Amino acid sequence: MVRRYHSRAVRAGCGACYLIKKPHVRPIVRGKAGKKTxxxxxxxxxxxxxxxxxDRISWDNYNEANDLIERAERYKEERGYYPARICADAIYMTVANKKFCEDHGIRLSGRARKKETAEAEVQSTEQQELFKSDLRKRSVIEGRIGTSKRKYGLDRIMTKLVATSRTxxxxxxxxxxxxxxxxxxxxxxxxFVFVYIAITCLFVPERRAALLGAY
Known part of the structure; x- marks a missing residue:
């Protein structure tokens, strides 16, 4: 089983007057080009x-890295075993998460945080290929976020209450x-339609004869 983790901010409705009616909404500084906040x-x-x-919906400023261990434990309760691999963002690469995954035989894969990049161990060719494969699998969750905003309206949540926004x-x-x-x-x-047509053509005498005559 492969589990991929990611977190993103979901934008609410725009306009100062509209946001005043939503006291639970707070600004999230993202630092992106064109979308700094x-x-x-x-x-x-x-x-x-x-x-x-x-896994979590919150308007508070929380550290999503703390969700990994809890979610892995919930996964075990649901399935009876831990996931074999977790592909996660760099923010999840904490000492506690790495130790937890190592103790339970889970391969935690993701880019090292910036302050740990210089201390990263030299990897073999096989390890590098495996890491690239994990990155491709983790990119799936990036696509889920983009699709949810473009197609399912998560780029603009227009509901006013916390409960309705969660819904x-x-x-x-x-x-x-x-x-x-x-x-x-x-x-x-x-x-099933293809199999039905194939069986019909092969076992119905008239059609079988027609097929043999065609050849």
């Missing part, structure tokens, strides 16, 4: 083999997971 909830999400789970955020990821299941069912249906 965002307003809204801070969410931590994880991707478990293609399905997104919302909107939760429903966005629920619909995202539901559409993934729907795509799988479509592929499964197409496969």
């Amino acid at each position: 965002e307003f809204g909830a801070k969410i931590s999400i994880s991707d478990d083999n293609g399905f997104v789970e919302v 909107v955020i939760g429903m966005a990821f629920f619909v995202m997971n539901a559409e993934k299941i729907l795509r799988f069912l479509r592929l499964l249906f197409a496969f």
Whole structure:
């Protein structure tokens, strides 16, 4: 099992007058070009083999690195075992998280934090290839965040209350997971239709004769 962790800020509605009506919303300094400051909830999400789970939704300033151990323990309660690998952001690469994963046989993969980059050990070619593979898998969660903002409206949460905002955020990821299941069912249906047509063509005498005559 592969579990990927990430966290992002979800912007709320814009406009000073609109934000005054939402006292729970605080500014989040992101330092991005064009978006130095965002307003809204801070969410931590994880991707478990293609399905997104919302681990925390909060308007407070919290350190999302503390969510990893709790989420790994919850994963064990649900499945009976720890995940084999966790691909996470650099912020999750803390000493406590690394020790926890090492003690429980979990491979914690992610870029080292800036202050630890210079102290990073020299990796072999196999380790570098494995690290690149983990980075590609972790990039999936980046895509989930972008899709949720572009397609599911998380770039602009217009609800005013904390409870309704939580509902909107939760429903966005629920619909995202539901559409993934729907795509799988479509592929499964197409496969059964293909098998049915193949069996019909091979075992119906008239069609079988027609097929042999064609050759």
